[in-house]
Amino acid sequence: MVKEGVGTLAYHEALAYIYKQNKAAFYARLSRSPYQLTDDVVKDIYHQGIVILVQKIQQNKIMEQSIPAYLWGICHHLYLQYRDKQIRSEINKTKYTVEQSQGHEEGIVEAQLLDESYRQLVDQLFKSIGEKCRTILLMRQMHFSYREIAQKLNPDSPSSDTVIRVMAGRCVKKLIRLVEEQPELKKQIEELLT
Amino acid sequence: MEELIQITKYLQNELGPEARRRFETRLASDEDFAAKVAEVRSDLSSQQLLDWLDGLLPADEADQLSKQLEVDPQLRQQLQQVKEARLLLSTAHQNRILEDVEQIASQEAPPPRLQKPRFRWLQVAAVLLLLLALGGYTLYLPTQYSNQALYAQYIEYYPGQGALMTSGGEQGRPAPHQQALKPYDQGDYEQALSLLQQVPASSPYYNDIQFYLANTHLALGQAEAAVTILQDLLPKAAGLGSKSRMRWYLALAHLGAGQLEEALVHLEDLQQPEADRFYQRKAEELLSKLNSSWRKLPGIQQ
Numbered sequence: 001m002v003k004e005g006v007g008t009l010a011y012h013e014a015l016a017y018i019y020k021q022n023k024a025a026f027y028a029r030l031s032r033s034p035y036q037l038t039d040d041v042v043k044d045i046y047h048q049g050i051v052i053l054v055q056k057i058q059q060n061k062i063m064e065q066s067i068p069a070y071l072w073g074i075c076h077h078l079y080l081q082y083r084d085k086q087i088r089s090e091i092n093k094t095k096y097t098v099e100q101s102q103g104h105e106e107g108i109v110e111a112q113l114l115d116e117s118y119r120q121l122v123d124q125l126f127k128s129i130g131e132k133c134r135t136i137l138l139m140r141q142m143h144f145s146y147r148e149i150a151q152k153l154n155p156d157s158p159s160s161d162t163v164i165r166v167m168a169g170r171c172v173k174k175l176i177r178l179v180e181e182q183p184e185l186k187k188q189i190e191e192l193l194t
Numbered sequence: 195m196e197e198l199i200q201i202t203k204y205l206q207n208e209l210g211p212e213a214r215r216r217f218e219t220r221l222a223s224d225e226d227f228a229a230k231v232a233e234v235r236s237d238l239s240s241q242q243l244l245d246w247l248d249g250l251l252p253a254d255e256a257d258q259l260s261k262q263l264e265v266d267p268q269l270r271q272q273l274q275q276v277k278e279a280r281l282l283l284s285t286a287h288q289n290r291i292l293e294d295v296e297q298i299a300s301q302e303a304p305p306p307r308l309q310k311p312r313f314r315w316l317q318v319a320a321v322l323l324l325l326l327a328l329g330g331y332t333l334y335l336p337t338q339y340s341n342q343a344l345y346a347q348y349i350e351y352y353p354g355q356g357a358l359m360t361s362g363g364e365q366g367r368p369a370p371h372q373q374a375l376k377p378y379d380q381g382d383y384e385q386a387l388s389l390l391q392q393v394p395a396s397s398p399y400y401n402d403i404q405f406y407l408a409n410t411h412l413a414l415g416q417a418e419a420a421v422t423i424l425q426d427l428l429p430k431a432a433g434l435g436s437k438s439r440m441r442w443y444l445a446l447a448h449l450g451a452g453q454l455e456e457a458l459v460h461l462e463d464l465q466q467p468e469a470d471r472f473y474q475r476k477a478e479e480l481l482s483k484l485n486s487s488w489r490k491l492p493g494i495q496q
Contacts, residue, residue: 012294012298015291015294015295015298016298019295019298019299020298020302023302043299047292047295047296047299048288048292050291050295051288051291051292051295052288054291054295055284055287055288055291058287059248066380069379069380070379072353073353073354073379076353077353080435080472083471083472084435087434087470087471114285114288118285119285119289119292122282122285122286122289123286123289125282126282126286126289134286137283137286138283138286138287138290140244140248141283141284141286141287142287143248143250159195160199160202162202162203162205162206162238163195163198163199163202165202165238165241165242166198166202166234166237166238166241167237168241168244169236169237169238169239169240169241169242169244170237172240172241172244172276172279173236173237173240175279175282175283176240176275176276176278176279179278179279179282186278189278189281189282190278192281193277193278193281
């Protein structure tokens, strides 16, 4: 339901179920020692954790795993990232330089607590590529096949898989061009990728 | 649209011999048309790279693309741009889910925070006094202050999902380290042990996998094996967080193996100002329990 019915009642019910089912336990766990987080940070971590979980489900990347255990893994990872950021900012204040925390957490670009301003920039940019491109790229993000995308775009006379593939590629290039025009956003993306 | 269909058929080698000949004649004589074909080829290539990164490309196509990437610097440059677009797409996707999550959250009352019960220490003190008064300290205190009890209170197997999200299985096949961490996450430590031991030393995640191997030994009650692995990993750990994490788990492994003096050395090291705050705080808490006067009572430490 989380994958297939985006925008439908079933999808919202499934999402609300996952959200509510785990919330009390996660808030309690993140609120206790040694985490010592404010209410707002607990909320941000939990919400982002749910978002990544749903994204992974939609991309068929979670199989035969306990949802609470997977969700806790994501939230714990987000917490470690938040803590590293806090430590780095404190260290910068006192003008010391240290190596950044390294480990198996490196290279995970999907699971990040992102700034609100970055999210808004991405939203604006994504809106400017047009509705058709948005539909194609979002459906592909959810790992729908080209045939399913073609069916969604034109149920009566769907285009061939290859034509949709070309259209998707064209939309990706449009995004790339728009990013090139915004050096500030490009810099942020490059930083997130490193 | 008809033209686009023709071009895609040509690029996919789906045109008949006659149609192909006509197509190539036009391609050679019509510059505008040639530019269109080049554009479609580049569109297909961008999408192919994106599908490859998402593990959605069929295995034979993925292998061909990997080989092409090795020899084509222009394609590698295009890959970098596609990676940026992919990150942006992932954020756009997340933004959309976040809107739904926030809508659900807005319909709910704020969650209760875990409140520490007031006067809890009074209750604990009363219980302890009662137990002591009854001469029951020999039953209760070892479960709180013995080496094994403290080890059990503090050990928390490191979550493996972070590593599962890393790259490595991009071409539709999970990498060995991803396969090995699946049973680990599911709590099937026997199976995890067997798979983790098979990850080759050439894997870019080898050190991380060794860390999970140590955690698996701890979960199976094999603290001494965990000590050996962690002692080897500690000097290789780079960065503040990683080094402190390794030291913390090594201290716990020593404690679990009944090697108190060695555990104390690492816990005290974690008290240094350069240690990671998170593990510093945990080490401080554990040290205070290890130095508790309750442990001086006979029969408590072991």
